[in-house]
Amino acid sequence: MWLNTRGARGARLAALACGWFAAWLITPAALAATQDCRAVTPETCAVAHGLRRGVNLGNMLEAPREGDWGVRAERALVELAASNFQTVRVPVRWSNHAAPTADATIDEGFARRVDEVIDALLRRGVYVIVNVHHYTQLVGGGRHNREFSVEPDVVDTRFVNLWRQVALRYQNRSPKLIFELLNEPNGRLDGEPWNKLAAQALTVVRQTNPTRSVMIGPSYWNNVRDLPLLRLPADRNLVMSFHSYEPDDFTHQGITWRPRPMPTGIACCDARQKQGIARVFETAAQWNRATGVPAHLGEFGAHSAGDMAARVTWARTVRDEAEQRGIGWAWWELASDFSGVWSPPARDWVEPLRRALLD
Ligand code: BGC
Numbered sequence: 001m002w003l004n005t006r007g008a009r010g011a012r013l014a015a016l017a018c019g020w021f022a023a024w025l026i027t028p029a030a031l032a033a034t035q036d037c038r039a040v041t042p043e044t045c046a047v048a049h050g051l052r053r054g055v056n057l058g059n060m061l062e063a064p065r066e067g068d069w070g071v072r073a074e075r076a077l078v079e080l081a082a083s084n085f086q087t088v089r090v091p092v093r094w095s096n097h098a099a100p101t102a103d104a105t106i107d108e109g110f111a112r113r114v115d116e117v118i119d120a121l122l123r124r125g126v127y128v129i130v131n132v133h134h135y136t137q138l139v140g141g142g143r144h145n146r147e148f149s150v151e152p153d154v155v156d157t158r159f160v161n162l163w164r165q166v167a168l169r170y171q172n173r174s175p176k177l178i179f180e181l182l183n184e185p186n187g188r189l190d191g192e193p194w195n196k197l198a199a200q201a202l203t204v205v206r207q208t209n210p211t212r213s214v215m216i217g218p219s220y221w222n223n224v225r226d227l228p229l230l231r232l233p234a235d236r237n238l239v240m241s242f243h244s245y246e247p248d249d250f251t252h253q254g255i256t257w258r259p260r261p262m263p264t265g266i267a268c269c270d271a272r273q274k275q276g277i278a279r280v281f282e283t284a285a286q287w288n289r290a291t292g293v294p295a296h297l298g299e300f301g302a303h304s305a306g307d308m309a310a311r312v313t314w315a316r317t318v319r320d321e322a323e324q325r326g327i328g329w330a331w332w333e334l335a336s337d338f339s340g341v342w343s344p345p346a347r348d349w350v351e352p353l354r355r356a357l358l359d
Helices: 008-024 028-032 042-050 075-084 108-123 152-169 192-208 224-229 271-291 308-323 351-358
Strands: 053-056 087-090 127-131 177-180 214-216 238-243 295-300 328-331
Touching: 042 238, 042 328, 075 087, 075 108, 087 108, 087 328, 108 127, 108 152, 152 177, 152 192, 192 214, 224 238, 224 271, 238 271, 271 295, 271 308, 295 308, 308 328, 308 351
Parallel strands: 053 087, 053 328, 087 127, 127 177, 177 214, 214 238, 238 295, 295 328
Antiparallel strands: none
C-alpha cells in the first residue's frame, strides 16, 4: 500500500487544512448538478444536495463489539472525518447491543457511546447518517463471530423496536442527522418483504420524528438492480440510498468472507468496466427522474488487495459519475483494511486515494 512518510503532527495539521479547503473547493460541475426533488420537501432536497462528499466510519461501531475488527471510533478519527468530508456515515450494529427479546431494549452504555460519536460529528456541522447495520439474522445471513442469535419469531419485531428507541433518542438532534433504516437488505428481505418491514419501521420513526430525512434503499444489498421492486411509503422526507461496488470482481478481489474465493490481479477500468459503472448511475438518475425522490451513494470502495493505481482510477471514475449527476457519496471506508483512505499505523492519508476522492 502506498503511504507517504510525513510526521503524524504535520499530517494532522495538513488533514485539518485540507478539510477546510475541501469544504470550499467544490467543482462548478458538482455545484451545478441537481436531482429531481418534486416528491420531497425543500428541506430534504437541501439535505440530499448538501451530502456531497462523505466517508463511512466502517468496521467500528458495526463490528460485533467495537474494536473486534481492529478499529475504534476514536476521537481523532471522528475529527478527521468531520474536517475533511461534508457527510459521515456511522454504521451501527444496534442488534447485538440490545435485549434478545422482542422489545430489543438497547444497552444504555452502548447507546451513550454512539451518542458521543454522533454528537461530536454534529458539533462539527457535518451531515451524519446513522443506520442499522449487520443485523445478520434479519436478512437470514450467517452469524458473525461474537454475534448472538435470537428466537426467529422476534427477529422482525426487534428491528422495528430498535428504530422506536433510536428515533426517540435522537428526536431533538439537528436535522443534519439522517436515519437510514437498514444497510443492504438482502436474502429473506429481497423485494416485497423489505417494502413491508421498511414501512413498519418508518411508521415508528415518524411517531417521534415527523419530518427528519430518512434513507431507504433497494434490496439485493442496496443494488440499483432492485429499484423496480422498491415501493417507498408515502412520505415527503425520504432519500433513496444505493451502494455500488461495480465491477464486483475488481472491488472485492482477495476478500476472504465469501464462500467462493475471489481471485486477485483483476484490473480496472477498461471501456466495458467503465460502461458498467456508468450504467449504475444512469439507473439511479432515471429512477430519480421517474420518482422525484433524490438518491445517495452510501457506499463504494475497492478492496486493498487490488492494484493501487487501478483503485485510484476506479474511485475517481465513480466519484465523477456521482458528482456529475448531483449525487452525494460516501466512501467505504475511513481507516480500516477494506479500502481505508487513512492509515492508522502510518498516521497519514493513503494519499493516492485521498486525492482521488477529495482533490
Ligand atoms: C459491509 C462491509 C464490507 C463492505 C464491502 C459493507 O456494507 O458492512 O463489511 O466490507 O460492505 O463489501
